[in-house]
Amino acid sequence: MRPMKVLLQPIGEGDWQLLARLAIRLPHLLPFVECQVSPKTVSLPPGAVTPRRQWLANVLLAHLSVPQGFDRIVGITNVDLVVPPFNFVFGVAEISGQRAVVSTARLVDRKDEVTELRALKEILHELGHTLGLSHCPNPTCVAAFSNTLADTDRKGPKFCLKCYQQLLVSWQQQCSDETK
Ligand SMILES: [Zn+2]
Ligand SMILES: [Zn+2]
Numbered sequence: 001m002r003p004m005k006v007l008l009q010p011i012g013e014g015d016w017q018l019l020a021r022l023a024i025r026l027p028h029l030l031p032f033v034e035c036q037v038s039p040k041t042v043s044l045p046p047g048a049v050t051p052r053r054q055w056l057a058n059v060l061l062a063h064l065s066v067p068q069g070f071d072r073i074v075g076i077t078n079v080d081l082v083v084p085p086f087n088f089v090f091g092v093a094e095i096s097g098q099r100a101v102v103s104t105a106r107l108v109d110r111k112d113e114v115t116e117l118r119a120l121k122e123i124l125h126e127l128g129h130t131l132g133l134s135h136c137p138n139p140t141c142v143a144a145f146s147n148t149l150a151d152t153d154r155k156g157p158k159f160c161l162k163c164y165q166q167l168l169v170s171w172q173q174q175c176s177d178e179t180k
Contacts, residue, residue, distance in 0.1 A: 093129035100126035
């Protein structure tokens with residue numbers, strides 16, 4: 001099984017020093033992942049903003065393309081994201097796909113380490129979806145659905161054993177499909 005190469009892609013203006021720290025932490029929680037941060041920022045797609053100053057998450061998702069040599073791209077933005085009819089989303093992902101987007105807009109705390117841990121959880125959660133994972137009924141598992149920031153803070157940054165095994169099987173399957 002080869003490593004799953006993940007690119008963290010900043011979208012729009014922001015202080016993206018956080019991303020370098022996240023890229024180091026992600027493989028500790030998903031050991032088959034290798035993570036890099038894109039040195040280039042991509043711009044927010046024009047026309048994807050609603051009258052409530054939220055950005056349409058699925059338009060941002062569609063705007064991303066996975067560069068050669070990578071298996072997944074996770075766009076990170078500090079604008080607020082929405083998928084109507086929801087009021088907001090922390091992130092979106094293609095189920096069993098390659099692309100995800102996470103917003104830090106609602107994750108920011110005055111303590112950087114709190115913001116960072118929340119972002120880490122949201123990225124792991126969305127990466128889980130790209131490997132076909134559904135929401136987990138275990139509220140402490142990172143694959144549990146977050147409706148509020150309190151939900152995000154309650155869950156840990158780890159996948160429960162059942163979810164982790166499912167992710168591993170899914171990635172092994174994708175690797176073995178490539179060699180057929
Ligand atoms: Zn989810
Ligand atoms: Zn789980």
